[in-house]
Amino acid sequence: MSFEVTESTVVLAIETSCDETAASIVMGGNDVLSSIVSSQIDIHARFGGVVPEVASRAHLESIVPVIDAAIAEAGILPSRIDAVAATAGPGLIGALLVGVSAAKSLALVWDKPFIGVNHLEAHLYAGLLDDPTLEFPLVVLLVSGGHTMIIHMKGHGDYTVLGRTIDDAAGEAYDKVARYLDLGYPGGPVIDRIASEGNPHAVEFPRAMMHDGLDVSFSGLKTSVINHVRKNPEMSNVDIAASFQAAVVDVLCAKTIKAAQQVGAQGIVLGGGVSANSFLRSEMSRRGGEAGFKVALPSRAMCTDNAAMIAAAAWHRLKSDGPRELDCGAYPNLKLAEVPR
Numbered sequence: 001m002s003f004e005v006t007e008s009t010v011v012l013a014i015e016t017s018c019d020e021t022a023a024s025i026v027m028g029g030n031d032v033l034s035s036i037v038s039s040q041i042d043i044h045a046r047f048g049g050v051v052p053e054v055a056s057r058a059h060l061e062s063i064v065p066v067i068d069a070a071i072a073e074a075g076i077l078p079s080r081i082d083a084v085a086a087t088a089g090p091g092l093i094g095a096l097l098v099g100v101s102a103a104k105s106l107a108l109v110w111d112k113p114f115i116g117v118n119h120l121e122a123h124l125y126a127g128l129l130d131d132p133t134l135e136f137p138l139v140v141l142l143v144s145g146g147h148t149m150i151i152h153m154k155g156h157g158d159y160t161v162l163g164r165t166i167d168d169a170a171g172e173a174y175d176k177v178a179r180y181l182d183l184g185y186p187g188g189p190v191i192d193r194i195a196s197e198g199n200p201h202a203v204e205f206p207r208a209m210m211h212d213g214l215d216v217s218f219s220g221l222k223t224s225v226i227n228h229v230r231k232n233p234e235m236s237n238v239d240i241a242a243s244f245q246a247a248v249v250d251v252l253c254a255k256t257i258k259a260a261q262q263v264g265a266q267g268i269v270l271g272g273g274v275s276a277n278s279f280l281r282s283e284m285s286r287r288g289g290e291a292g293f294k295v296a297l298p299s300r301a302m303c304t305d306n307a308a309m310i311a312a313a314a315w316h317r318l319k320s321d322g323p324r325e326l327d328c329g330a331y332p333n334l335k336l337a338e339v340p341r
Contacts, residue, residue, distance in 0.1 A: 013311035016099030017091025023070035026311035034073035056094035085314030088116030089334030096330035113323030116340030126298035127269035144272035145171030163214025173218035198242030267294035276303035
């Protein structure tokens, strides 16, 4: 299928990789006409984490209303949509299949091109959606519940992973510490909130691998928090949370800035759910700015899983690679450099 991609090309994208059902319509790769997200946080909170089967069923219930809402909010007719995209991986296989199946069905019925999108690649576009003037090369800190990576973004579709976690992702460490402190789920937002009331210097938790390459490690930090609380049960949660968060953010900022200096980046971009963390945002802005880098912070709506970033990545992939065949599947273990086929 030959297809010309222009600034007026409109993409409908669907995101169902984990526990958000999302749909968005984006024109030209960065003009967000609509973005609808239906979160499942309340559903999974009582389990203390995402239950894959529950997530899949919730996606099935929400997918059609969310797509309808995205089209209505954009104020366009389905005939104006030029292509349909969906997250094809990585993620929960059952959840992914809901979005991929819905998108391929619409592409077939409407006779439109289909694009399967790499969820990790899409996160790199969150900052570009809010600031299209960013110039390559960039260093992107992709930090979420499942991933922590420092990525050299040389151009559209041209990425190199410079560093990654060797154990727990940063968001995973937040959730585990919050669970141990009995703060509830998800752990990131609650720790961010109560940490603002605590003393970040109350405990000098370890900064693992701080001077060892660009990889990071948070498993030992999590264990250090647990051991400290066991030995000091009288210590307040706000001081523990503030000290834990200070350690995480210190490592992330130091490694990201070091990476940007090494590759001669034009700027630093945050992406992923943990990039909504207020302390990370303020510290990266301050320290990155002091180091001479432009720091791009996506809006908080673009930090968490959403379909606008899927549409942006799809527009660029459609322009460079063309549409995918409808036999494109779902790939739960997809790596950043891999394109869904």
